Amino acid sequence: MSLEAHLIESMTDIVFAKDLNGRYIAGNSAWAHLLGKTVDELTGLTDLDLFPADLAGSFRANDQAMLASGQAQSNEEWVTYPDGRSALLETVKTPLRDASGTVIGLVGVCREIACPR
Structure with missing residues (x-):
């Protein structure tokens, strides 16, 4: 595993990357854990493969707005874990650039910034 992979894996926050077509890379x-699958199972999927259409559409709209601006953006998004627990996540998205x-x-x-008790 590369140093970069170890760095990402060491973080307790949820970290992901997508290509310009919205596919997780x-x-x-x-x-x-959030999605109840392995990283290998998730790679190549889109939000539409993983979430209800309305939520996936909201995620994609947030992605497109951030990419159009070229600047990092923060959103609050409710998600449901596979065990049924809901949580409010603060999600910061930023452009991924090549060399x-x-x-x-x-x-x-x-x-995670809040969850109902």
Whole structure:
């Protein structure tokens, strides 16, 4: 595993990356836990493969708005874990750039900020 992969995996926050078509290209085990699958099972899927259509559409709209602005953006998003527990996540998304600075996707980091008791 590369140093970058170890770094992402060491984070307790949910971390993921998507390409410009909205396909997941990377993530850590906290992200996989949220979705009840392994990282390998999630790689290549889109939000529409993983969430109800209205929620997936909202995620995609947030992605597109951030990419259009070229700047990091923060959103609050309710999610439901596989065990049925709901949580409010603060999600910060930022453009993912290659070595030449071209935007090739996005990176997201999510932190749970509230959950109903």
